[in-house]
Amino acid sequence: MDKLVKIHQKQLAQQELDSAWNSARRYAQKSRSENTWRAYQNDWQQFEAWCLKLNLRVLPAEPETVAMFIASQAADGLNPSTLTRRLAAIRMVHLGAGYPSPHNTIFVSEVLRGIRRDWGRPPERKAAAIDEEIKKMVDAAESKTLKYLRDR
Incomplete structure (x- = not known):
């Protein structure tokens, strides 16, 4: 018993x-939201494809590999917030596989900081709209209303 x-x-x-x-x-x-998980999956696939194309080890990746990846992505026009998310995806996969995250290094941090500073340049200022341009915009907006079409 x-x-x-x-x-x-x-x-x-x-x-x-x-x-x-x-x-x-x-x-x-x-x-994390489903969209975040999907984005992480896509980000990891981007990193994996980039590494395989250049014959670099994906897992565990070297910090220099991660730094070159985000520099390459920045050169392709990706913004710093996307790169930060890609780093988060790389971190998640490494930690999940039992490896230390390669992005927790001074070099990777400095590369990302440099990208942010470079990206953070103020955009070129546009000339202010003059009175005539504003009047044209208002007229164009009004011409689309039913009241305008009825009263013309």
């Missing part, structure tokens, strides 16, 4: 562990 009780207790304990594990995984999945 004791043996049956112990088996039953083990089964209950295993069920509780399974339930706790499933709950933990569900909460981890909910830690």
